[in-house]
Structure formats: C-alpha cells, structure tokens
Amino acid sequence: MEPHWLVRPRTIRLLWRLFAIALASTVVVEFFVREPAHEGLANTFAFGAWFGFGACAVLILFAKGFGVLLKRPDNYYAAGDD
Amino acid sequence: MTELLHPGLLLVAAGVALAPLRGSARAALTLLAPAAAIALVLALPEGVLWKGSFLGYPIVPFAVDRLSRLFALVFAIMALGGGLFALGQASRVELPAAFVYAGSAIGVTLAGDLLTMFVFWELMAVGSTLVIWSAGTKAGYRASMRYAMIHLLGGVVLMAGIVGHVAATGSTAFERFALDSPAHWLILGGFLVNAGAPPFSAWLPDAYPEASWSGTVFLSAFTTKTAVYVLLRGFPGTELLVFVGLIMVFYGIVYALLENDMRRILAYSIVNQVGFMLVGIGIGTQMALNGAAAHAFTHILYKALLLMSAGSVLYETGRRNCTDLGGLFRTMPLTMVCGTIGALSISSFPLTSGFVSKSMVAQAALDGHLEVVWLLLAAASAGVFLHAGIKFPWFVFFQRDSGLRPPDPPWTQRLAMLLFAALCIGLGVFYEPLYRLLPFPVDYVPYTGAHVVAMLQLLLFSGLAFFVMLPLLKRTLTITLDTDWFYRRLGPRLARIVERMIVAMDRFVRQGSLGILRAFMRGMGMALGDRERFARATSTSTMVAWVAVLLTLYLLFYYATQR
Numbered sequence: 001m002e003p004h005w006l007v008r009p010r011t012i013r014l015l016w017r018l019f020a021i022a023l024a025s026t027v028v029v030e031f032f033v034r035e036p037a038h039e040g041l042a043n044t045f046a047f048g049a050w051f052g053f054g055a056c057a058v059l060i061l062f063a064k065g066f067g068v069l070l071k072r073p074d075n076y077y078a079a080g081d082d
Numbered sequence: 083m084t085e086l087l088h089p090g091l092l093l094v095a096a097g098v099a100l101a102p103l104r105g106s107a108r109a110a111l112t113l114l115a116p117a118a119a120i121a122l123v124l125a126l127p128e129g130v131l132w133k134g135s136f137l138g139y140p141i142v143p144f145a146v147d148r149l150s151r152l153f154a155l156v157f158a159i160m161a162l163g164g165g166l167f168a169l170g171q172a173s174r175v176e177l178p179a180a181f182v183y184a185g186s187a188i189g190v191t192l193a194g195d196l197l198t199m200f201v202f203w204e205l206m207a208v209g210s211t212l213v214i215w216s217a218g219t220k221a222g223y224r225a226s227m228r229y230a231m232i233h234l235l236g237g238v239v240l241m242a243g244i245v246g247h248v249a250a251t252g253s254t255a256f257e258r259f260a261l262d263s264p265a266h267w268l269i270l271g272g273f274l275v276n277a278g279a280p281p282f283s284a285w286l287p288d289a290y291p292e293a294s295w296s297g298t299v300f301l302s303a304f305t306t307k308t309a310v311y312v313l314l315r316g317f318p319g320t321e322l323l324v325f326v327g328l329i330m331v332f333y334g335i336v337y338a339l340l341e342n343d344m345r346r347i348l349a350y351s352i353v354n355q356v357g358f359m360l361v362g363i364g365i366g367t368q369m370a371l372n373g374a375a376a377h378a379f380t381h382i383l384y385k386a387l388l389l390m391s392a393g394s395v396l397y398e399t400g401r402r403n404c405t406d407l408g409g410l411f412r413t414m415p416l417t418m419v420c421g422t423i424g425a426l427s428i429s430s431f432p433l434t435s436g437f438v439s440k441s442m443v444a445q446a447a448l449d450g451h452l453e454v455v456w457l458l459l460a461a462a463s464a465g466v467f468l469h470a471g472i473k474f475p476w477f478v479f480f481q482r483d484s485g486l487r488p489p490d491p492p493w494t495q496r497l498a499m500l501l502f503a504a505l506c507i508g509l510g511v512f513y514e515p516l517y518r519l520l521p522f523p524v525d526y527v528p529y530t531g532a533h534v535v536a537m538l539q540l541l542l543f544s545g546l547a548f549f550v551m552l553p554l555l556k557r558t559l560t561i562t563l564d565t566d567w568f569y570r571r572l573g574p575r576l577a578r579i580v581e582r583m584i585v586a587m588d589r590f591v592r593q594g595s596l597g598i599l600r601a602f603m604r605g606m607g608m609a610l611g612d613r614e615r616f617a618r619a620t621s622t623s624t625m626v627a628w629v630a631v632l633l634t635l636y637l638l639f640y641y642a643t644q645r
Contacts, residue, residue, distance in 0.1 A: 019546070023546060030535055030539070033535050035531075035533075042457070046539060048535070049543045051540065052540035052543035052544045053543040055461035055465065055544070056465065056547035059464075062336060063340055064554055067560075071560040074342065076563075077571070
C-alpha cells in the first residue's frame with residue numbers, strides 16, 4: 001500500500017525546502033522592519049534566529065545531561081514504595 | 083438583582099445536584115449551570131455585594147472588581163468547556179466534583195476577605211482530590227492521596243499566615259501584603275504551594291496525569307490559576323516572584339523535554355507557564371500585571387485545549403506514552419489540528435492567544451530595563467516551543483507510524499475542542515475584548531512588524547533546533563526524579579529505617595529488663611524458694627531463743643536511750 005502522502009520522502013523533502021525558505025525569509029524581512037527600540041544583545045541582527053536556535057541547543061544539551069543523573073525506569077515507583 | 087446570586091456557589095450547588103442525575107437532565111445541567119455562571123459574571127456590578135460577620139470578624143464573601151471578574155469569567159468558561167468535553171465520562175463522581183472545584187475557584191476570586199478565600203481554597207482541594215480519585219485506578223488513588231497531603235500542608239501554612247495577619251492587624255480584608263512579617267511569608271508560602279512553585283512543584287506532574295481523560299482538563303485550569311490570582315492581588319511587585327517564576331519556567335522546560343508521558347509533558351508545561359505569570363507579578367508594573375492576568379486567561383484556554391487533545395488520544399487509544407504513540411494524524415485529523423492550535427498558542431505564535439498575552443510580560447521586562455530577565459524569558463519562549471509547541475504534537479500525531487488507527491473522539495469532545503480552538507485563534511486576532519477586561523488600562527499593540535518578525539525568528543529557529551537535534555530527544559521508557567522523590571522514596575525509606583531502629587531498641591530494652599527481672603527472681607528464689615532457709619520448719623524452742631535475743635536487744639536499746 002502507498003504510504004500516506006504526508007510521509008512520502010518527496011513530501012518530506014518539499015517540507016524541508018519550504019521550512020528553509022520560511023527560515024530565510026524571517027531573517028531577510030528583518031532588513032525592512034527593524035526597530036532600534038531594543039537595547040544590548042536584543043539589538044543584534046537576527047537576534048531571534050540565533051538566540052532561539054542557541055537557547056534550544058543549550059536547553060536540549062542541559063536536559064540531556066540532567067537526564068543522565070536523574071532518569072529512572074518508568075516503573076521506578078511501581079514497587080509500591082510510595 | 084444579579085448580586086443575589088453568587089456564580090461560584092451556583093456551580094457548587096450544580097455540582098451537588100449533578101450527583102444523582104443521569105441522562106439528558108445531567109447533560110442539560112452540565113451545560114446550563116456554567117452558561118448561567120458566565121452570564122452572571124459578566125452582569126455583576128463592581129463593588130462589595132455581600133457583607134457579614136463570622137466569629138466577630140467582618141467578612142465579605144462576595145465582591146467584584148476588574149481582576150476578580152476576569153478570573154471568574156475564564157473559570158466559568160472553563161467549567162462550560164470542560165463539562166462539554168466530559169459529557170461522555172462514565173464516572174459519576176468526576177463531573178460533580180469538578181463543578182464543586184470550579185465553583186470554589188470562582189469563590190476564591192470573588193472573596194473580599196481572607197476567611198472566605200480560605201474556605202473556598204480548601205474546598206478546591208477537596209473537589210480536585212475527588213476529581214483525581216474518581217479516575218478509579220490504584221495509581222490515581224495513591225496520587226490523589228499525595229496530592230491531598232501536599233494541599234492540606236499548603237492550607238495549614240496559609241491558615242497559619244492568615245491567623246498571624248489577623249492577630250497582628252485585626253483586619254480580615256484581602257489586600258496587598260508586604261513581606262514584613264512571618265505571617266505574610268506564610269501566606270506567600272501557602273499561595274506558592276498551589277502555584278506549583280519549587281520545591282513543591284512535583285505535586286502537579288505527579289497528580290494531574292493520573293486523572294481520567296477528562297479530569298485532567300479541569301485540573302489544569304483552577305488550582306494554579308487561583309494561586310496566580312491571589313498572588314496578583316496579594317503580592318504584586320514582590321521581586322522574589324521574578325526569581326521563583328524564572329526557576330519554574332526552566333524547570334518546566336527541562337523536565338518536559340525529558341518526559342515520555344504526553345500528559346505529564348503538558349503538566350510540566352503548566353509549571354512553566356505559571357512561571358511566566360509569576361515573573362509578571364514580580365515585575366509589578368501595570369503592563370506586567372496586565373500581562374500576567376491576560377496570560378492566565380489565555381493559558382487556561384489553550385492548556386485545556388491541549389489536554390483535551392491529549393485526553394482524546396488517551397480516550398481512543400488507552401495509551402499515554404510517546405513511545406507507544408505516533409502517526410495518529412491519519413485517523414484523528416481534528417484532534418491533531420486542535421492540539422496543534424493549542425501547541426501554537428502556548429508557544430505564543432502570532433495570531434494565537436498566547437502571542438497577545440505573553441508579549442506583555444516580555445514588554446514589561448524590557449520597559450523596566452530588566453535585560454537579563456527579558457533574555458531569559460526569550461530563551462524560555464524558545465524552550466516552550468521546543469517542549470510543548472513541537473514535542474507534543476510531533477511525538478503524538480507524527481514521528482513514526484505506531485500502527486494505531488483510532489478515530490476522532492465522539493462529537494461532544496470534538497465540539498469542546500473546536501470551541502476552545504476558536505477561542506485560541508479568536509483571542510489572538512481580536513484581542514481587544516480581552517484587553518478591555520484586564521485590571522489596568524492597556525496601552526500596548528502586540529502586532530508590530532518588528533515584534534512579529536522577532537517572534538517568528540525565535541520560534542522557527544527553535545523548530546530547526548528541534549529537528550536538527552531530534553536524535554537527542556528520542557523518547558525512552560523513563561521518568562525523571564523530581565522533588566516528590568523525597569516523600570515517595572526517601573521519606574518511606576527513612577521511616578522504615580527509623581521503624582527498624584525502634585523495633586531493635588524496643589527488643590533491647592525489653593530483653594534487658596526481662597533479664598534483670600529474671601536474675602532478680604532467681605535471687606529471690608534462692609532465698610525464698612520452698613526448700614530455702616525461710617521456708618524451712620523451725621522448732622518452738624529455737625523461736626523462744628530468738629524471742630529472748632530480741633527482748634535482750636530491746637532492753638539494751640532501752641537503757642542506752644535512757645542515759
């Protein structure tokens with residue numbers, strides 16, 4: 001049976017391309033709507049783009065490290081300890 | 083005329099009346115009572131509506147201002163949407179309990195004094211515990227008991243604070259408190275327990291996901307948001323709340339990223355979102371307080387929508403873990419679309435309700451030159467998209483094909499989701515009615531070109547980070563230890579160690595004293611046994627001799643004392 005159109009490799013390639021265009025256009029548009037009202041770091045070019053990506057990368061890596069310490073099997077409390 | 087009817091008590095009464103009802107009468111009351119409460123909340127005049135006295139203290143059980151109307155309104159809307167969603171719920175306890183819970187939450191918002199507030203506060207704990215308990219599972223029962231204990235503890239702390247405040251000032255009025263006495267710290271502590279603030283945040287992700295598919299929808303709305311309401315009224319501008327809020331924001335993100343249970347992901351994100359509100363309350367400017375209040379309003383709606391979507395998946399599949407789900411978009415398109423709208427709203431995507439509310443808190447930080455706070459809020463906004471905005475819909479509806487082909491849920495559930503999805507988009511586009519309801523006049527335009535572009539950059543590049551780093555986010559059959567470990571694992575283990583020590587000590591003391599007693603008995607036996615000296619038969623002549631000795635001693639003693 002043909003897989004659902006949304007999960008075909010061709011569709012996924014297309015979605016990635018559209019996503020790349022969307023990403024690029026949010027950065028390009030900033031040339032036209034820039035507002036110098038912010039101060040400090042927030043004033044840097046494409047702040048949302050680099051800061052959003054960077055913040056997420058840091059959060060994911062931090063969560064990963066945190067998980068190494070505190071992750072337990074999901075039946076951890078099932079032994080009737082609680 | 084409207085002031086004769088208290089919308090909170092109306093819902094509590096409807097909850098009690100619902101208990102014996104069945105069929106269409108039950109459905110009619112489930113929808114009509116909250117609808118009447120909504121109309122009533124909108125029609126109520128501002129000011130003190132009921133006055134009285136209790137134990138010699140003046141009380142104001144019913145008072146309305148802009149802030150209380152805003153919260154009472156969204157609680158009533160929530161009762162309507164939640165009631166509609168839960169119409170197919172088989173449990174006969176859940177809906178009545180949820181209405182008592184919703185009514186008492188409205189009671190808290192309309193309470194003009196601390197005593198009334200406290201009574202409704204505790205009634206909420208009872209109602210919500212029953213909602214969790216009515217799930218009917220063993221895990222649900224145990225979670226409801228843990229939940230009740232934490233909330234009763236919070237209630238005791240709050241009561242101690244209120245008693246201290248009333249003793250010191252003689253006033254029962256619910257006003258703004260300064261952190262200048264132990265009583266006020268206790269009141270703040272009591273409020274923060276319900277807000278899900280650390281170190282008591284774990285009760286929320288522990289208990290909420292154990293409720294039924296419809297119960298969690300109710301739970302997400304009232305307890306934490308009444309806490310936001312009382313903090314808005316009692317502690318606006320308390321700087322400590324900025325720090326507490328920021329901790330909650332990042333706590334929620336990190337734990338949600340690690341979580342596998344879809345409803346627990348959303349539970350952690352409640353803590354995260356309440357964190358944004360607390361930051362706003364802590365900043366304390368009119369813009370910040372408006373932002374916190376507006377965000378509470380929009381949050382209740384989109385979080386309910388997200389949990390309705392998750393609840394529908396649970397209802398249809400009986401599964402709650404991301405590792406068991408995936409690919410449901412094929413057969414649950416409406417649930418997927420509504421869940422995605424909720425996910426976009428929580429992420430503050432432009433044209434959704436979250437965008438017009440959360441932006442105000444960030445703007446308040448910017449206006450107050452709190453650059454670090456603003457940067458952290460921006461990072462957190464990216465993190466929200468990561469943990470709730472994409473992660474929830476991706477792992478539940480897309481990722482791999484789990485092979486499950488469940489249909490969309492029954493029409494009442496679909497209608498409730500559509501209603502709340504419409505509100506999420508509607509408030510994002512037509513935000514003026516919401517802004518008009520806020521406690522202070524609003525001078526803010528959310529849709530400026532620069533703001534929309536900045537937000538889109540932040541969110542879309544967060545999305546890029548999610549997909550680039552997807553292998554690191556692979557779900558595993560795990561939980562992440564939280565502060566509930568202290569009372570679920572460490573506490574019982576310590577109690578067992580102490581129990582063992584007491585048993586050992588008890589054995590030692592008893593065996594020791596028994597040994598002493600035995601030795602004593604043995605000693606006595608040697609002297610007093612039936613064959614020992616005192617038990618032997620003695621002749622009369624010997625006894626006479628002894629009497630003579632005694633008399634002689636007596637005479638000697640007598641003469642000695644005469645001299």
